[in-house]
Amino acid sequence: MKRETPIAARAAVQSLAxxxxxxxxxxxxxxxxxxxxxxxxxxxxxxxxxxxxGIDSIAAGELFYTHNLGIPKLREALAAYISRLHxxxxxxxxxxxxxxVNALMLASQLLVDHGDHVVEVTPLWPNLQxxxxxxxxxxTTVPLDFAPTGWTLNMKKLLAALTPGTRVLxxxxxxxxxxxxxxxxxxxxxxxxxxxxxxxxxxxxAYERLYFGKGGVAPSFLDGMQEDDRVISTNTFSKSWLMTxxxxxxxxxxxxxxxxxxxxxxxxTSCTPIFIQRAGIAAVTQGEPVIEHTRxxxxxxxxxxxxxxxxxxxxEVAVPEGTMYVFLRVKGMTDSLGFCKQLVRDHGLGLAPGxxxxxxxxxxxxxxxxxxxxxxxEGVARLRSALANPKTxxxxx
Numbered sequence: 001m002k003r004e005t006p007i008a009a010r011a012a013v014q015s016l017a018x019x020x021x022x023x024x025x026x027x028x029x030x031x032x033x034x035x036x037x038x039x040x041x042x043x044x045x046x047x048x049x050x051x052x053x054g055i056d057s058i059a060a061g062e063l064f065y066t067h068n069l070g071i072p073k074l075r076e077a078l079a080a081y082i083s084r085l086h087x088x089x090x091x092x093x094x095x096x097x098x099x100x101v102n103a104l105m106l107a108s109q110l111l112v113d114h115g116d117h118v119v120e121v122t123p124l125w126p127n128l129q130x131x132x133x134x135x136x137x138x139x140t141t142v143p144l145d146f147a148p149t150g151w152t153l154n155m156k157k158l159l160a161a162l163t164p165g166t167r168v169l170x171x172x173x174x175x176x177x178x179x180x181x182x183x184x185x186x187x188x189x190x191x192x193x194x195x196x197x198x199x200x201x202x203x204x205x206a207y208e209r210l211y212f213g214k215g216g217v218a219p220s221f222l223d224g225m226q227e228d229d230r231v232i233s234t235n236t237f238s239k240s241w242l243m244t245x246x247x248x249x250x251x252x253x254x255x256x257x258x259x260x261x262x263x264x265x266x267x268x269t270s271c272t273p274i275f276i277q278r279a280g281i282a283a284v285t286q287g288e289p290v291i292e293h294t295r296x297x298x299x300x301x302x303x304x305x306x307x308x309x310x311x312x313x314x315x316e317v318a319v320p321e322g323t324m325y326v327f328l329r330v331k332g333m334t335d336s337l338g339f340c341k342q343l344v345r346d347h348g349l350g351l352a353p354g355x356x357x358x359x360x361x362x363x364x365x366x367x368x369x370x371x372x373x374x375x376x377x378e379g380v381a382r383l384r385s386a387l388a389n390p391k392t393x394x395x396x397x
Contacts, residue, residue, distance in 0.1 A: 159190075
């Protein structure tokens, strides 16, 4: 008997964009000669003292369920950390999550409904672009403007998009993939506008400690907000403490949301594994030297890579203010995915296509510079060779 309706996922899920980075990654499966700069991941392992905290917890038999919002000691440690960096924060405002992306999904499930209007500043990490679509929201994008002197935000365009009735502004700063970082003055303007119209701000602060400006901490909405502002900050242990595979993050929310957030966590993951939380405590209480070492190392790598890329005739690149990425434009390139596939096949070079970060990223490539300079130099040599080869231009036609 023939089915009247096909077996299929919800329309909103079917329409999600598949990962172009994953599609590209599949091009190089099984090859050992590829210089891979396509994934946003530090190239050093998690420090030993953090690993040991997790191992000791497992050895002690801490393998059972724990509180939905996280164990008190980690929430207290995070509250002290945030209070030192930004503003006085109570442990009761913090929820521990199973990764930063889980924090973003939970915040969205908490407040975004089907048919809501949200605004995103792009180019943007693909996961963050697709999360509101999963929930059935309509998305308006406001692109950053590129010049070799730097990426900039057109405040007039952003405020025009943040119309009355808009539910949420999603803003990632320092930004993946561009490295653009919002200024305190821009934050003040946005806060005042969103306050006036009752718009939530979801601040993705994943790279706030990988900031190359004064003080090493990026401007945060937590710094300038008032107690009753509609601001949620999401964060992760992945980048600053070299813990990508641990899947540990957190949320800072208004106190009135905490009880409902706890219910959502129960129905998503129930809780974050306690041994991973023990590793998080070690990171946040003892890990400042790790952050300083990583930021200084990435700062040197950024300066080296930008300097070398600017020697290539067809390449334009701005100096990123933060993150671990350079988002470079190749003049005349109009198919970044096809171009990147050819880089993998013919030159053994793995870069992320700009189109993976939304249509505004087309014509660009993302290069993760979390690597030593010898590896970066070889990567630049392969890109230079590719651009000198007329065959490399074929996907652009």
